[in-house]
Amino acid sequence: MTHERTRAFLSLCASAGASPANVERRVLFGYHGTSAANAAKIMREGFKEQFRRSHGEGAYFSGVMEYSAKYARDHHGLSSRNSAREVPCAPEGPGDILLVALLLDGHKTAFELNKKAPDVPVISATWSVFDEAYAMPLARLRGF
Amino acid sequence: MKITRGRGVAEQVARARRVARSKHDGATSGKRAACFGLSLKTGKKRVASASDDVPDAENPEEIEDALPASPVPPSSLGSAATHQDRELEALAESIKRMYAGYVNEFVKEVRSGFFFGFGFGFSFLSKRSRRSNKRFRRARNTGTASRAALPRRCTRHPGCGT
Numbered sequence: 001m002t003h004e005r006t007r008a009f010l011s012l013c014a015s016a017g018a019s020p021a022n023v024e025r026r027v028l029f030g031y032h033g034t035s036a037a038n039a040a041k042i043m044r045e046g047f048k049e050q051f052r053r054s055h056g057e058g059a060y061f062s063g064v065m066e067y068s069a070k071y072a073r074d075h076h077g078l079s080s081r082n083s084a085r086e087v088p089c090a091p092e093g094p095g096d097i098l099l100v101a102l103l104l105d106g107h108k109t110a111f112e113l114n115k116k117a118p119d120v121p122v123i124s125a126t127w128s129v130f131d132e133a134y135a136m137p138l139a140r141l142r143g144f
Numbered sequence: 145m146k147i148t149r150g151r152g153v154a155e156q157v158a159r160a161r162r163v164a165r166s167k168h169d170g171a172t173s174g175k176r177a178a179c180f181g182l183s184l185k186t187g188k189k190r191v192a193s194a195s196d197d198v199p200d201a202e203n204p205e206e207i208e209d210a211l212p213a214s215p216v217p218p219s220s221l222g223s224a225a226t227h228q229d230r231e232l233e234a235l236a237e238s239i240k241r242m243y244a245g246y247v248n249e250f251v252k253e254v255r256s257g258f259f260f261g262f263g264f265g266f267s268f269l270s271k272r273s274r275r276s277n278k279r280f281r282r283a284r285n286t287g288t289a290s291r292a293a294l295p296r297r298c299t300r301h302p303g304c305g306t
Contacts, residue, residue, distance in 0.1 A: 010232040013239075018229075020238035027239060029246060101239060121246055138243060 033072030106134020
């Protein structure tokens, strides 16, 4: 991700009251299933509104890796309408999963996110919506 | 390689060349393996290339290797170390620590192999299916897409799951 966007994310964290002492309560991890092409773009440039394919107010994240894997496959694989625009035999495979740091203040879904035990800092929801600015991609897994 | 009787010399030489080549670069042979970018046939680790900056779900050990040492490089915070910069740097460090602590859990989750349950949705489009793909796109654009217009499924690779 570009330094500007990384800095913007950290500044958001700081302005939301996150500090080294309480970062584990303010920043959690989530998964984002998407196509290989989109995953590469997001890793380079971060989450942007322009990349949004789904309806709604932000980007979708899950605390369940299986859910993101299924989403990546069902919505960005061969069975989806979107796949006609992509190369079906791309070397990366049909879909990727991104591991993303999420600032909880950017959560836009109606339900509350309950924080899990500190040793598993992942959002406790099958799916949830976050403002793109509150998400920072950290790692990419491909081949789902 | 020892050349034995019972086979055509040309075939044996070709085989020897194939073996030598695969020993030389560690690559796996076969169309399927090449297309997947994974060595599914032999289980060997695939050859590293310039595009190998991301790990494969098939090789969880690559995940650990591919994770960056720090999610936030110090240089991203600029050279002028103002108070705010130091604050952000400390925050980045704490996220990095949390991230490093989570890596084990993350890899364990991938290593558990749940993704094998989903299979791989790869497909190989032949000329024939490219034609039907074109038909599908046309149908989609005119709003008459149906299952009949979907691209043909892979018949060349029985294991590719499509």
